[in-house]
Each structure stands twice: as structure tokens, then as C-alpha cells.
Amino acid sequence: MSKDVLLSAPMMGKVIQIDVNPGDRVEEEDEAIVIEAMKMETPIYIPCDGTISKVNVKVGDTVEEDDLLLSIAPE
Amino acid sequence: MDFILFLVKTTGFLHLTPGMVLMWCIGIGLIYLAIAKNYEPLLLLPIGFGILLANLPLAGLMVPEEGLLWKFYHYGIQWEVIPPLIFLGLGALTDFGPMLARPSLLFLGAGAQAGVYITFFVAQSMGFTIHEAATIGIIGGADGPTTIFLASKLAPHMLGVCAVAAYSYMALVPIIQPPIMRFMTTEDERKIRMKKTRKVNKLEKIFFPVVAALLIILLIPAAAPLISMFMLGNLFRVAKVVERLTHASQNELLNIVTIFLGLPVGATMNAEVFLQPKVLFIFCLGLVAFSISTATGILLAKIMNLFPGDKINPLLGAAGVSAVPMAARVVHKVAQEADKKNYLLMYAMGPNVAGVIGTVIAAGIFLTLLK
Numbered sequence: 001m002s003k004d005v006l007l008s009a010p011m012m013g014k015v016i017q018i019d020v021n022p023g024d025r026v027e028e029e030d031e032a033i034v035i036e037a038m039k040m041e042t043p044i045y046i047p048c049d050g051t052i053s054k055v056n057v058k059v060g061d062t063v064e065e066d067d068l069l070l071s072i073a074p075e
Numbered sequence: 076m077d078f079i080l081f082l083v084k085t086t087g088f089l090h091l092t093p094g095m096v097l098m099w100c101i102g103i104g105l106i107y108l109a110i111a112k113n114y115e116p117l118l119l120l121p122i123g124f125g126i127l128l129a130n131l132p133l134a135g136l137m138v139p140e141e142g143l144l145w146k147f148y149h150y151g152i153q154w155e156v157i158p159p160l161i162f163l164g165l166g167a168l169t170d171f172g173p174m175l176a177r178p179s180l181l182f183l184g185a186g187a188q189a190g191v192y193i194t195f196f197v198a199q200s201m202g203f204t205i206h207e208a209a210t211i212g213i214i215g216g217a218d219g220p221t222t223i224f225l226a227s228k229l230a231p232h233m234l235g236v237c238a239v240a241a242y243s244y245m246a247l248v249p250i251i252q253p254p255i256m257r258f259m260t261t262e263d264e265r266k267i268r269m270k271k272t273r274k275v276n277k278l279e280k281i282f283f284p285v286v287a288a289l290l291i292i293l294l295i296p297a298a299a300p301l302i303s304m305f306m307l308g309n310l311f312r313v314a315k316v317v318e319r320l321t322h323a324s325q326n327e328l329l330n331i332v333t334i335f336l337g338l339p340v341g342a343t344m345n346a347e348v349f350l351q352p353k354v355l356f357i358f359c360l361g362l363v364a365f366s367i368s369t370a371t372g373i374l375l376a377k378i379m380n381l382f383p384g385d386k387i388n389p390l391l392g393a394a395g396v397s398a399v400p401m402a403a404r405v406v407h408k409v410a411q412e413a414d415k416k417n418y419l420l421m422y423a424m425g426p427n428v429a430g431v432i433g434t435v436i437a438a439g440i441f442l443t444l445l446k
Binding site: 010011012029037038039040042043044045047065 | 400403416420
């Protein structure tokens, strides 16, 4: 089995929505998480096809740039 | 009978002019845009109401030495108290981190001021006086307090119009900028992803406002009132030892002065001053200034890409106008249209805050050369 692909936060902000759960099958460019920064909601998209193995944040968390958001077991 | 006639004459009704009623419509229009469309409501709402108040006969709110709004205007704006206090609050709200992480993006904040200067020459050739032309040009920086500051010094009779133009274009950033941005860049350019920036440490953040204040004020002393307050506010923020002052600058003080900024700005717009064909030209030229600024910012980013080194996404140039953070948000959105996984927001904040400084410097240069 290949190594998990990690999705980290591209910018600091507050997590306001999580669209995926562990075990979900996802495709590249699916919306994964919505972060609010500069009073704007920014959707963060899935980097590759695969299955979500772990979600590291919850709604309301404040994340810094590069914080791990979730990991994906790629196909 | 005579007595009733006398009473009627003491009311304002007999003294109303069609111009005043037309101004009411404009004031109500701004209030409508603020409430229904959420266009810069913090400013357009008090400005709109100020317009209503300034066009009521016999009320005398703008009578020199006597009127209430005249006092706000004279001691707040003409004495240049309020715009610098606004800048204190903006300084406390501004994070220079993204700009310090990639100082080359500073140039984009300067490049996007080209519209200011180009429009200055265009307005002059159209018959505006040199002072009026400078005030119209500064609208292109899309910075409200700076526009008001410069107008109060160079062309007070145009203050209201220019302020409304500046705030309208700030509100319309998401509508005006994207077509220009798409026209000026290719799909591939919009897809350029930025290289990760370095981390900025606390010491750099503390040094910046101090060094920038000294340097800019030494270079352009006329920019001192705005730059000094802007950098002081920022020093409050980054020092992290005066949370109370930071908080007060960002919230209570900023909110209070915002009230005293909008109302008298609106009140400068009475029918005689406002209802002239000139005013339409001012709005058009302001839009031209703002569009050129957007375009030259992008152009400069493309020129920077001709040099060896990491390529930058030319859309960032559009964030060089100082509408913070609207311009940065627009850059982010247009880039995501081309590539969903391109997140430019924080990169765009660099040129965006640089643009604020750039517009203040442009105003300082005008003041130095024209006063």
C-alpha cells in the first residue's frame, strides 16, 4: 500500500466546514474543507483520487499555514 | 392670516429647490446601496445621510462657524484629525507579514499607482486645475481616507464627490477588476502557483513600522500625518504588549472616527456644488484611474516575470490597488477559477498592503509638489 497523501492548509484561517469523513471515497478537486480567512470563505480541494484515511481538524479550529488538515490513501 | 403665512415661511418647505430634492435622491440612493446591497455600508450610510442633511434649507448645518456638521468637517477633516486616526486603526488591523515574506511584491504596490499619475495628466488636459486633477487621480488608488485627506488640502470643493467615487469603486472592486484581469493574462499565467514564502519572524515585524515610518517621512515629509499614524497602529499590533491600545485602535476608536468621517463628507455635497456636469467627469475619470491602476499592476508583474527567478502569478499585480482586502480576495477568486488548487489570498495581501503605502506616498508627492 502506498503512503498517504497529506493535505495541509495553504493559508491560516478558521475551519468553518468539513465536507468529508474518514472512509469517504473522494476524487481530485472535490471540495474537502472550507477555511475562512480575511472574512472570505475559501474552499480547499482534494489533491488526488483516493479514500480519506484521517481528518485532523474539526469545525471551529484555527489553523496555521501548513497545518495538516487530512490525509488520503491514494488509489 | 399674516401670522399663518409667517409661520409657513419659517419652515423649510418654501425654500426647497429642485436641486435639493435631487440631492435627496442621491443620498437615499447611497443609503439604499448600503443597506440593500451592503456596499461599503460603514461609509456610504453616514455619507448618504449627510447628503440629506446638507440639502435642507434654513437648517444651516453646514454654515461656517455655526453649523454642527460644519464643525465636524472643520475640526475633523480640515484640521486633518480624522483621516490619520482612521489610519491608526488600519495600521492596527494590517498584517505586513505577507509583504515582508516576499519584499519584491512591494513593487506591485507601486506599479498599481500608475493609474493615479496617468489620470492626473488626463484630468489636467481636460481642463481641471492642477489641484483638482491630483485629487481625481488619487481615486485610482481606491483608498478612501487618503482621497479625503488629499482633497481637503487641494480641492475641498470636490471632497464629497471624490470620497463617494473612491468608496464606490472600492465596493465595486469585484465587478470592475476581474474582466481587466482576465483580459490582461492568459489561462496559463493565471495558473501559476506561487513558491512557498519564508516565515517572517517577530523582530522583522517590529522593525518594519519603525524603519518604514522614519524612511518614508524623511523621503516625503508631506505624507507624515497618514504614515506616522499607520505605522504607530501597526507597532501597537506587532509589539503585543499593548493589547488594549491595539484593540481600541482597531475597534472603538476606528468606529467612532468612522461616524465623524462619513457624515461631514456627505454634508459637503450640496446641490450647487454637486449638480454640475463636471461631477460626471470626476466619476468617469476615477473609474479610468482605477482600471489603469489594475492593468499596470498586472503589467508590472508580467515584466517582473521576464527576469530570471521564480515566476509570480501576474494576477497579484491587480492587488496593488489599496482596496484591502477586497482586491486580494478578487485575485484569489480569479486564480481559483483557472486552477481550483491555487490559493493566492495570502500572497495577494502583500501587494495589497504595499498598495496602501503606495497611495499614501502618491498623495504625499502631490502635496509636496502642488501645495
